[in-house]
Every structure is written in structure tokens, then in C-alpha cells.
Amino acid sequence: MRDSDVLDNNPHISRSALEAIHGQVFGWALSRCNYDQQAAEDLMQQAYVELLTGKARFDNRSSLKTFVFAVVQNLARSRYRRIASRLRLLQAAEAEAADNYVPPAEPRDATVLWKAVQELPRRQRDIVELVFCRDMTIEAAASVMGVSTGTGRVHYDRAKKALRTRLEAIGSRDYD
Amino acid sequence: MTDIDDVMRSRLREAQAAAEADRVSDFASSWSAAEARAAKAGRRRAALTGSAVAATAAVIAMGLLFRGDDDLRYVDTAELLGTTSWVAPSDSLLPQRQFDIYQDIPLQMESTESNGGALL
Numbered sequence: 001m002r003d004s005d006v007l008d009n010n011p012h013i014s015r016s017a018l019e020a021i022h023g024q025v026f027g028w029a030l031s032r033c034n035y036d037q038q039a040a041e042d043l044m045q046q047a048y049v050e051l052l053t054g055k056a057r058f059d060n061r062s063s064l065k066t067f068v069f070a071v072v073q074n075l076a077r078s079r080y081r082r083i084a085s086r087l088r089l090l091q092a093a094e095a096e097a098a099d100n101y102v103p104p105a106e107p108r109d110a111t112v113l114w115k116a117v118q119e120l121p122r123r124q125r126d127i128v129e130l131v132f133c134r135d136m137t138i139e140a141a142a143s144v145m146g147v148s149t150g151t152g153r154v155h156y157d158r159a160k161k162a163l164r165t166r167l168e169a170i171g172s173r174d175y176d
Numbered sequence: 177m178t179d180i181d182d183v184m185r186s187r188l189r190e191a192q193a194a195a196e197a198d199r200v201s202d203f204a205s206s207w208s209a210a211e212a213r214a215a216k217a218g219r220r221r222a223a224l225t226g227s228a229v230a231a232t233a234a235v236i237a238m239g240l241l242f243r244g245d246d247d248l249r250y251v252d253t254a255e256l257l258g259t260t261s262w263v264a265p266s267d268s269l270l271p272q273r274q275f276d277i278y279q280d281i282p283l284q285m286e287s288t289e290s291n292g293g294a295l296l
Contacts, residue, residue: 133185
């Protein structure tokens, strides 16, 4: 870690370390903002501002990735909750107006499994994303979500059961 | 980790990558924008702090400039030497009350009454 690389107000964080995880963190920000790119970019910048100013101070108690994910999660919860709900309302209104409207949350190559995940309750969806797509342990995922490890395990188990049930219900036998 | 987990993991990663394709901005642009925002916030904070300090200094200076001599004196020596009565300093919470230092104070010292709210 070069000296010039370390943030002034966050001595345990380097710019290069943040750059290494930027793609994953931005993906997490995207999913927090219903895959609205502009909102995710704003959220990402605000998270970096928190790190630059030292408002969010990293003290090596977890991995940097877990910490930055948690910063994004907390910002999304506090500042973007209303914006996200308005966005969903707008999208719902647009969907009613146009029959062929495809909401941004829908990936272009949406799979049956992806759709099933998107239909899960929020916390189950989050822990599936963090564990399966972001390579986190259940403990780290629970930390990002702000719940205990036990609660995280419960959400994880329920999510897997729900996914299996839904996939079976829609006739996808690829996972049996 | 079971086979189902592995299958779900790989399928979900594919779907996730598709959902995020072309939507992730590069680090340099996000970082430079964040630095600009942090610098702007710092300047705004410094300006607000400066304004607050200037306003406080102005209020103190005005208070010092326009303060009358009466405000500084709670005990008038000449008045005390000429009489045995003393008017306690009062404000809206403490009602005005005049004492004779020989007649009243000894009673006040021994009394358990509140004497109309006067604090002794």
C-alpha cells in the first residue's frame, strides 16, 4: 500500500483497494436502486464521500468489502428509501401506461431463477445476492444487512427453500 | 455446499452479470466526482463555520460596545453606605424584593418560608 494511496481520514483504506472492489460494490448499489444507473452512481459517490471525509471510518474489524457494502446498504436505507419507493411507483405507473414496458430491474437475459430470486422477500433476496453473487459468507452478509448471524442463516435457509419451491412450481427441474 | 447451491450460484451469477452489464461506471469517474463532492461539502462547512464565528464575534462586540455601566454594578456602594436596605437584583423569574439588612436578613436566615419566591 503506497502512502499516497491511503485516504487521509481513513488510514486503513487505500484508493487501490477500493478500486479493486468497485465493480462488486457498484453492482450492490445498482441492486439497492432497483438497477437505476443514475441513482446507483449517486449512491456510490455518496459512499465514497463518506469514506473520504471519515464519516464512515474503517477500523479493520471486518473485511473492507463487507464494510463498504454495509456503508452502501446504510446509505441506501436512509437516504434512498423514499427515492426508491418513488421510483417503483413511477415504474409501476409507466408499466400500466405501456403494455410492452420492461422495468429496469429486469435483467436483459432474465432467467427463470433470476425472476424467482427477484420475487423473494427483500431480506431473502439480499442474502441470496450477497452469498451467491458477491462471494460473501453468511456471517459477512448478515453484517452488511445489519442483522445477527442467526437471523442471516434463517433468511438464507428460507430463501433456498422458497427458491426450490418456486422453481418446482414453475416446472424448472434443472436444479433437482 | 451442495450441488444445488453450486448450480444456483453459477446461474445467479450469470443473471446478475447480465443485469449489471454496461451499467457499472468506471472507478476513476466515480472517485473523482466523490472527491469533488467532498471538497464542495468541506468548503460549504467551512463557510458556515466562518459565518457562525463572525456572527458570534459581532454579537459579543456589540454587547461590549453598547453595555451601560449600570449593567456591571449589582451593589451600589454609596447606596449601601447611606441606608440599611438593599434591593436584590431581579429578573422575570426572581421577583424584586427589598431587604433591610438588619431587620430582614436575620429573619430570612432563620425562616423556612419562601418569602414570595425570593431565593436566599
